[in-house]
Amino acid sequence: MITVYVPRDAAALSVGADEVAAAIATEAVKQKKDVKIVRNGSRGMLFLEPLVEVETPNGRIAYGPVSPSDVADLFKANFLEGGAHKHYRGATKEIPYFKMQERLTFARCGITDPLSIEDYRKHGGFDGLLKAIAMKPIDIVTEVTASGLRGRGGAGFPTGIKWKTVHDLAADQKYVACNADEGDSGTFADRMLMEGDPFCLIEGMTIAAIAGGATKGYIYVRSEYPHAINALKEAIEIAKKANFLGTNIQGSGYSFDLFVRRGAGAYICGEETSMLESIEGKRGLVRYKPPIPAIEGLFGKPTIINNVMSFAAVPIIIAKGGEFYKNYGVGRSRGTLAFQLAGNIKQGGLVEKAFGVTTRELIEKWGGGTASGRPVRAVQVGGPLGAYLTVEKLDVPMDYEEFVKIDAMVGHGGLVVFDDTVDMAKMARFAMEFCAIESCGKCTPCRIGSQRGVEVIDKIIAGTDRTKNLELLEDLCVTMTDGSLCAMGGLTPMPVMSALKGFPDDFHRAPKQPVAEAAE
Amino acid sequence: MAKSPSRPKDGSIKAPAEESHAARPVSEARALAICVHHGNRPDELLEILHALQHELGHIPETTLPVIANALNLSRAEVYGVLTFYHEFHRAPVGRHVIKICRAEACQSMGTDALCNHAEHKLSTKIGETSSDGKFTIEAVYCLGNCALSPAVMIGENLYGKVDAKRFDEIVGSLDKETVQ
Numbered sequence: 001m002i003t004v005y006v007p008r009d010a011a012a013l014s015v016g017a018d019e020v021a022a023a024i025a026t027e028a029v030k031q032k033k034d035v036k037i038v039r040n041g042s043r044g045m046l047f048l049e050p051l052v053e054v055e056t057p058n059g060r061i062a063y064g065p066v067s068p069s070d071v072a073d074l075f076k077a078n079f080l081e082g083g084a085h086k087h088y089r090g091a092t093k094e095i096p097y098f099k100m101q102e103r104l105t106f107a108r109c110g111i112t113d114p115l116s117i118e119d120y121r122k123h124g125g126f127d128g129l130l131k132a133i134a135m136k137p138i139d140i141v142t143e144v145t146a147s148g149l150r151g152r153g154g155a156g157f158p159t160g161i162k163w164k165t166v167h168d169l170a171a172d173q174k175y176v177a178c179n180a181d182e183g184d185s186g187t188f189a190d191r192m193l194m195e196g197d198p199f200c201l202i203e204g205m206t207i208a209a210i211a212g213g214a215t216k217g218y219i220y221v222r223s224e225y226p227h228a229i230n231a232l233k234e235a236i237e238i239a240k241k242a243n244f245l246g247t248n249i250q251g252s253g254y255s256f257d258l259f260v261r262r263g264a265g266a267y268i269c270g271e272e273t274s275m276l277e278s279i280e281g282k283r284g285l286v287r288y289k290p291p292i293p294a295i296e297g298l299f300g301k302p303t304i305i306n307n308v309m310s311f312a313a314v315p316i317i318i319a320k321g322g323e324f325y326k327n328y329g330v331g332r333s334r335g336t337l338a339f340q341l342a343g344n345i346k347q348g349g350l351v352e353k354a355f356g357v358t359t360r361e362l363i364e365k366w367g368g369g370t371a372s373g374r375p376v377r378a379v380q381v382g383g384p385l386g387a388y389l390t391v392e393k394l395d396v397p398m399d400y401e402e403f404v405k406i407d408a409m410v411g412h413g414g415l416v417v418f419d420d421t422v423d424m425a426k427m428a429r430f431a432m433e434f435c436a437i438e439s440c441g442k443c444t445p446c447r448i449g450s451q452r453g454v455e456v457i458d459k460i461i462a463g464t465d466r467t468k469n470l471e472l473l474e475d476l477c478v479t480m481t482d483g484s485l486c487a488m489g490g491l492t493p494m495p496v497m498s499a500l501k502g503f504p505d506d507f508h509r510a511p512k513q514p515v516a517e518a519a520e
Numbered sequence: 521m522a523k524s525p526s527r528p529k530d531g532s533i534k535a536p537a538e539e540s541h542a543a544r545p546v547s548e549a550r551a552l553a554i555c556v557h558h559g560n561r562p563d564e565l566l567e568i569l570h571a572l573q574h575e576l577g578h579i580p581e582t583t584l585p586v587i588a589n590a591l592n593l594s595r596a597e598v599y600g601v602l603t604f605y606h607e608f609h610r611a612p613v614g615r616h617v618i619k620i621c622r623a624e625a626c627q628s629m630g631t632d633a634l635c636n637h638a639e640h641k642l643s644t645k646i647g648e649t650s651s652d653g654k655f656t657i658e659a660v661y662c663l664g665n666c667a668l669s670p671a672v673m674i675g676e677n678l679y680g681k682v683d684a685k686r687f688d689e690i691v692g693s694l695d696k697e698t699v700q
C-alpha cells in the first residue's frame with residue numbers, strides 16, 4: 001500500500017485540496033492501486049497548495065500545485081513511485097523553502113496526521129507533558145522563563161513572568177485561556193497549527209495548567225476558522241479518550257478540562273480582556289487594567305492567557321529544556337517565530353525562523369518577490385496595527401527591540417507585501433476606517449478619533465486645506481496614542497503615521513477630479 | 521455547540537424570509553430548546569446565538585425575550601451582545617452569504633476590484649441581499665488565507681486566489697445547487 005498525503009488545511013482546501021483527494025481516490029480505484037490517503041496539515045508552502053506528497057522508499061516526494069485535472073496525468077507519470085512530472089518538486093524536506101527553516105513549533109505540522117495521537121507520540125508529542133507531570137510546577141515556570149519565550153500574540157510580554165503570577169496566587173479556581181482570535185490580516189500561523197497539529201496546542205495548554213494550578217481551559221477561536229474549530233474539538237475528544245486531558249491525566253493526579261469557544265467576527269475580541277468578556281458571553285468591551293487578567297481574569301479568577309503560538313512553543317521547551325530554545329534568536333528575542341508571508345507575494349506561506357532574520361530575506365529568499373512581478377513598495381509587519389515599512393527599512397532584523405527603534409512592531413509575525421501600485425494615503429485611511437469599524441467603543445479617542453481620522457484623510461486626499469489637515473491628522477494621532485484605553489486606538493496611529501512619514505508623496509498627489517479623469 | 525439540524529456545508533439557508541406570523545412561534549421554540557441544550561448558561565450566549573443563526577439564518581427579534589428569560593439576563597443585555605458582534609444578523613439574509621475579505625493582504629491583491637465585480641455581477645451592494653433572496657454579500661476583515669489572496673468564504677467553504685472569473689464559477693455552481 002502506498003501512502004499519499006493531501007492536506008486538510010483550510011488554505012489548501014481553498015484551492016481545491018478536497019477535490020484533488022477525491023480525484024486521487026477515484027483514479028486509484030480505477031487503476032487498481034492500493035492507495036491510502038492521509039489528510040495532513042500544511043507544510044506551509046502555501047504557494048504550492050494543494051501539495052500532494054507520496055511516501056516512497058526515498059522519503060516523501062512532493063507534487064504541487066496539483067489540480068484535480070492533473071491527477072490522471074500524475075498517475076500516468078507514475079507519481080506513486082516518485083515519477084517525473086511538471087509538478088514534481090523532489091523530496092519535500094529538500095525543498096529550499098522548507099529546508100532553510102528552523103522548525104520547532106511547526107516541527108510536526110504537515111508531516112503527521114493531525115488527528116492521530118499515535119503519529120503525534122511517534123514524533124515527540126507529549127514528551128513535554130510527560131516530563132512536566134514529574135516536575136514541580138514552579139520548575140516548569142522557571143524553565144519557560146529560562147527559554148526567553150515572549151508572548152507571540154503581539155505584545156511580546158515574557159510568558160514565564162505571567163505564569164509565575166498565576167502560580168503564586170491561591171484561588172479556588174484558576175483558568176488557562178488561549179487566544180486564537182488571530183484577527184490580524186496577513187497572519188494564519190495559529191490557524192495552521194490548530195488544523196495541522198492541534199495536540200501541540202492542547203499539550204502546551206495542559207502544561208500551562210499544571211504550572212499555574214488551573215483545572216479548566218478555554219480556547220477562543222474566531223468564527224472565521226470553522227476548520228480549526230472542528231479539528232480542535234475532535235482532537236480534544238481524542239486526547240480525553242487517551243487520558244491526555246480530563247481527570248487524573250496519565251495517573252498524575254492533575255486534571256484539566258478544555259473547551260472551545262467561538263468568536264463572532266469582532267477584531268477587538270483578540271484583545272485579551274475583551275476576549276475574556278466574550279468567553280463569558282458578553283459584549284467584547286475592553287476591561288480597565290489593573291487588575292491584570294493573571295490576577296483577576298476569566299470569571300474574576302486568576303487566568304493564564306496566551307496566544308496559540310506561545311502555548312505551542314511550550315512542549316518543546318519543556319521536552320528539550322529552556323536553554324535549547326533560548327539558543328535560537330537574537331538579543332532579547334529568543335527562539336523562533338512563525339513568519340507569515342502574505343499579500344502580494346509570489347511564494348506566500350509560513351516560514352518558521354529564529355529571530356534575527358530580516359524582512360528582506362524573508363521576502364526575497366523565501367517569498368521570491370511580489371506576485372505581480374512589480375517592485376515591492378511597502379510591507380506592513382505585525383497586522384493592521386503595525387507599521388508600513390519602506391524598502392529602506394527591510395534590512396532591520398526581526399527583533400522586538402530593533403523594531404521598536406524604527407517605530408514598528410514585529411507583532412504576530414505577519415508580513416503583508418504591497419507592490420508599487422499601492423496608494424499609501426488609501427491604506428492610511430483604511431487603518432482609521434478599520435479602527436472605526438472594530439473599536440469596542442469604550443473610550444472616546446478611539447471611537448470618535450478613528451471616525452475623525454477617516455474624515456481628515458479624506459480631506460487630505462481631496463486636497464482640501466492640506467497643510468492644516470495634515471497637522472490635524474498628526475495631532476489626532478497623538479491624542480489616540482496617548483488617550484486610548486487599549487492598543488486598538490493606541491496603535492492605529494502606527495500604520496497611519498508610518499504611511500505619512502514613509503510615503504509623503506501619496507498624501508500630496510493632485511486630487512482626483514470627480515468627473516473628468518482627463519484632468520490628471 | 522448545539523446539535524442543530526445541520527445546515528449544508530455550502531452555507532445555504534433554507535427559508536430566508538421566515539418572518540411570517542406562523543413561523544414566529546417556531547423560532548421562539550427553537551430558541552428555547554437551544555438555550556436548554558446549553559444548560560441555560562449565560563456564558564454560553566454567543567454559542568446559543570450561533571446555533572440559532574445556524575438554523576434560522578438570522579436572529580429574529582422575537583427570540584430575544586425568550587433567550588433573556590431563559591438565561592436570566594435582561595433583554596438589553598442580549599440585545600447588546602447581538603448587536604456588538606458583526607457576525608450576527610438581525611434580519612433575514614440570502615440563501616448564501618458571500619463573505620469577501622477586504623483586509624490589507626487581500627487589498628494588496630485586488631480585493632477592491634473583486635468587490636466591485638461581485639456587486640455588479642449580483643446586482644447587489646456589499647451588506648445587502650439580492651432581490652431574488654439568493655445572495656448576501658458581506659465585507660469581512662481577514663479569513664486567515666492571506667497567502668492566497670483574495671479570499672472569499674461562503675458558509676464554511678473557504679476559497680483562495682479568487683479573481684472575477686473564479687468568483688463567477690463559484691457563484692455559478694451555487695446557483696445551480698439552489699435551482700435543484
Ligand SMILES: Cc1cc2nc3c(=O)[nH]c(=O)nc-3n(C[C@H](O)[C@H](O)[C@H](O)COP(=O)(O)O)c2cc1C
Nearest residue numbers: 151152153179181182183270271272306307310487
Ligand atoms: C486590538 C487588539 C487585538 C489583538 N488581537 C490578538 C489576537 O488576535 N491574538 C492574540 O493572541 N493576541 C491578540 N492581541 C494581544 C492580546 O491582548 C494579548 O496580549 C495576548 O493574547 C497575550 O498572549 P501572549 O502573551 O501569548 O502574546 C490583541 C491586542 C489588541 C489590542
Ligand code: SF4
Nearest residue numbers: 440442443446486489
Ligand atoms: S482603544 Fe478602542 S477598542 Fe480599545 S478600549 Fe478604547 S474604544 Fe475600545
